Amino acid sequence: MLEWIVNTVNSLGYFGIGFLMFLENVFPPIPSELIMPLAGFVVTQGKLDFAHVVGAGIIGSILGALPWYYLGKRLGLKRIQFLADKYGQWLTVSGEDVLQAKQWFDRRGNLATGLGRLVPGIRTYISVPAGINRMSFWTFLIYSTIGTAVWVSLLTYAGYLLGENYEQVKKFLGPISTIVIVALIIMTGSWIIKRKTRQN
Template sequence: MLNWITDTISSLGYVGIGLLMFLENLFPPIPSELIMPLAGFTVARGQMQFIPAIAAGVLGTVIGALPWYYAGKILGTERLQQLADKYGKWISISSKDITKADRWFERHGGKAVFVCRLVPGVRTLISLPAGISGMHLVPFLLYSTLGTLLWVGLLTYLGYVLGDNYELVDEYLAPVSKIVVVTLLIAFILWVIRKNMRRYS
């Protein structure tokens, strides 16, 4: 993975950064925690400029968020409610739960998109509920861009500062991503258990 990322950035430059960050949003196992620090290291070596590198990463990320956003748009709340009523009983999700989640996202959607863009493990996934809830494209792009700018800027700066040791960024942040995903999974399982206990009590 590292060799492929390195070769892509070396051969394609800023376009390579944008392409990798685009793919990272479609296929989360490709880590931004490795792409942008490598870009920062390349900047430190004088082979790239700092601002264009960040701009390429932000652009690739925001464009990469759109397929998930439009997938959510196509699925939509009504379709999701139908699926929940039909199959949701297996995981204790009903159309009412979908409606509650949709209302919550209407109130906090912008903040949710912004904050989740800074959280490893969920930064890609937030585009899906944004689309499902019908969040307008302009605010979605605005909050996505702001959150992504902070995230990409931080990773690039860390790579610039760490130099040859830029891989340490991924080494320390990769476990964080796993912890976040596992925590969310456990929280969901506990929520399902509690709903089932209330139903049969």
């Protein structure tokens, strides 16, 4: 897969980056943790511009999130869970994954849409509960774009710094993802405590 990603970025440039990031959102097994750092490395060679690389990554990623959003909006939770359990092995998603994303979204709403784009494994599926809950399209687009811009910029800059060792980026993402998850748990806990306090 790495060779295919390298060839696509080298031959198609910005369009290739956008295309790969679109596929990464539609087919999660394709890792953005390789695509954008590789693009950052290509920037160091003077072949591409950093800002345009980030822009291409954001556009491709958001376009890839839209089918999931509209899928959630059209089908609803139960039907999506059924389809995920039946066919999800092709996309590495199960009905339980969809339910967890929905529960996470219910706790934090708009914020979950943005922060969810920063967490590998959740960043794609967070679009589904946004659709299920019929979040406004423009609200979804704004929060998704903010979260995606942070994620894409981080990956691209990491690849830019690491140069030929861009494949090592994945090792550095573990602690960052953990920090984001812990922050979300803390925010969710505080929200639950405040809610219970109001009820009492």
